[in-house]
Amino acid sequence: MYNASKLAFAALALVLTGVISAQGQVNGSILATAQVQTPITVSGTQNLSFGNVFPGVAKAVAYTDAANAGKFSVAGQASTPVTYSFTLPTNLTSGGNNLPIGSWLGYENTSNSTSGGSGITPSAAPTSSTLSGSGALFFFVGATVTPPANQAAGSYTGTVTLTVSY
Numbered sequence: 001m002y003n004a005s006k007l008a009f010a011a012l013a014l015v016l017t018g019v020i021s022a023q024g025q026v027n028g029s030i031l032a033t034a035q036v037q038t039p040i041t042v043s044g045t046q047n048l049s050f051g052n053v054f055p056g057v058a059k060a061v062a063y064t065d066a067a068n069a070g071k072f073s074v075a076g077q078a079s080t081p082v083t084y085s086f087t088l089p090t091n092l093t094s095g096g097n098n099l100p101i102g103s104w105l106g107y108e109n110t111s112n113s114t115s116g117g118s119g120i121t122p123s124a125a126p127t128s129s130t131l132s133g134s135g136a137l138f139f140f141v142g143a144t145v146t147p148p149a150n151q152a153a154g155s156y157t158g159t160v161t162l163t164v165s166y
Helices: 001-024
Strands: 041-046 059-061 070-075 079-086 090-094 097-109 118-120 127-130 136-145 162-166
Touching: 041 090, 041 136, 041 162
Parallel strands: none
Antiparallel strands: 041 070, 059 136, 070 136, 079 127, 079 162, 090 097, 097 118, 097 136
16 A cells, blocks of 8 residues: 555656646747749740841841840739849851851830830849839840851841849
8 A cells, every 4th residue: 555655646746747847838839921922934025036137237126126126025023123134145056157246235124115114235144123013024135246248148046045033
């Protein structure tokens, strides 16, 4: 009986110790939150077209040329800052032949227009802008090709890439 009392007393002591330590323990909590933003999409909506080019005669396409200027459309989270950069070819190519591109000019706007926005010089350097209140941004691109007098005939192409990120 003495052992049973000792065992009961020990069990009671353990329970009371647990109650006492539980009374000194207090919990708090917070919420973990995240705001998932609209993903960015970039679409090349019009190719930059120089049309017919002649050896020894430079040809420019202005970013305001509605029929021939290159155009990109960007969509994302409304009124959000973004960073953009271009990957630009230094030449258009046809087989092993190169047609040099002498310069690049561009324009950015939150509306689909070449007025009311800002002139830019497309480059690989990251540049900041902000999407419109509806989440839109447009880029217009023009350039000048400078064929030498001995430029080989052919169909020349190159890829212009616009990269945009939050």
